[in-house]
Amino acid sequence: MTETISHHHALIYTMVTISAADRTMTDSELLTIGDLVQTLPVFRDFESEALVETAENCGDMLQGDDGLDAVLDLIANSLPRKLYDTAYALAVEVAAADLHVEQEELRFLQLLRDKLDLDKLTVAAIEHSARVRHRVA
Template identity: 65%
Template structure:
C-alpha cells in the first residue's frame, strides 16, 4: 500500500495512470493523445484481458487525484508502488508514446517524464533509447 495516497491500483491501471497523467499535465488532453492511449490499451499484450469499458473510469479517477494537493506526487507514488520492477520501463515507454503522439512535447510533459523516470528508477541510457525509438516512430516527412 502506498503511504502517500493510501492506495494501490492494478499494474494495468498504473500504466494507464502514467499515460493519462502525461497527457493531462499540460492542462490539455489532445485528441491525438487520447487516441494513442486507446490504441495502446486496445493493442498491447500487457493489456490482454483488460476491460476497455473501464478506461474512462480509470482516467477520471487519475484526473481526480491530480487535482488534489500534491496530486502529481501522489500519482507518481501510486504508479511506483503498483508496478512490479519489470514494468517500470514499460510505464516510461508508454508515457513517452503519449507525449510523442502530438509531435511536440510541452515543458510540463518533459518535467513529468523526468519525475516518472526518477520514481521508477529508469536509467538514463534506457530512457534515451526509449525516447529515440519514439522519435523514430513518430517522425513525419
C-alpha cells in the first residue's frame, strides 16, 4: 500500500522541502510558509498549531534514505491532481521569499514539476506571477 498524508501536509512538505533545499531555511522563507498557511483558502480547515510538527516530520523524512525522492513520492501520491499546480505555486512562492533563488531550489522545482507532470505553460505562468509579485523598483 502506498503511504499518503493529507493534502495540507503534502502542501506543507512541499514548502518545507523547497526551503530546506539549499540547506538554509531563511527567516523570510519560514515567515512566508506561516503566512501562506494562515491566509490561503486551501488551508482554511488546517489546524495551524500542527505546522511546526508537520515541518519537523518532513525534515525527518528528508534526512532518511532517499529522503528527497520519498518526499516527492509522498507529495504526488497524497495530493489530488487539482492541487498539483497549487503545490508548485507554493514552492515558487517560498523560493522567491528571500528574493534570491539558489541552484538547489531550482533543481527541486524541476524535480517537483516533473513528478507532478505539470505542463510548461502552467509552470511559466506560475513563475512569471511570482517574479511580478516579488519585483523591487
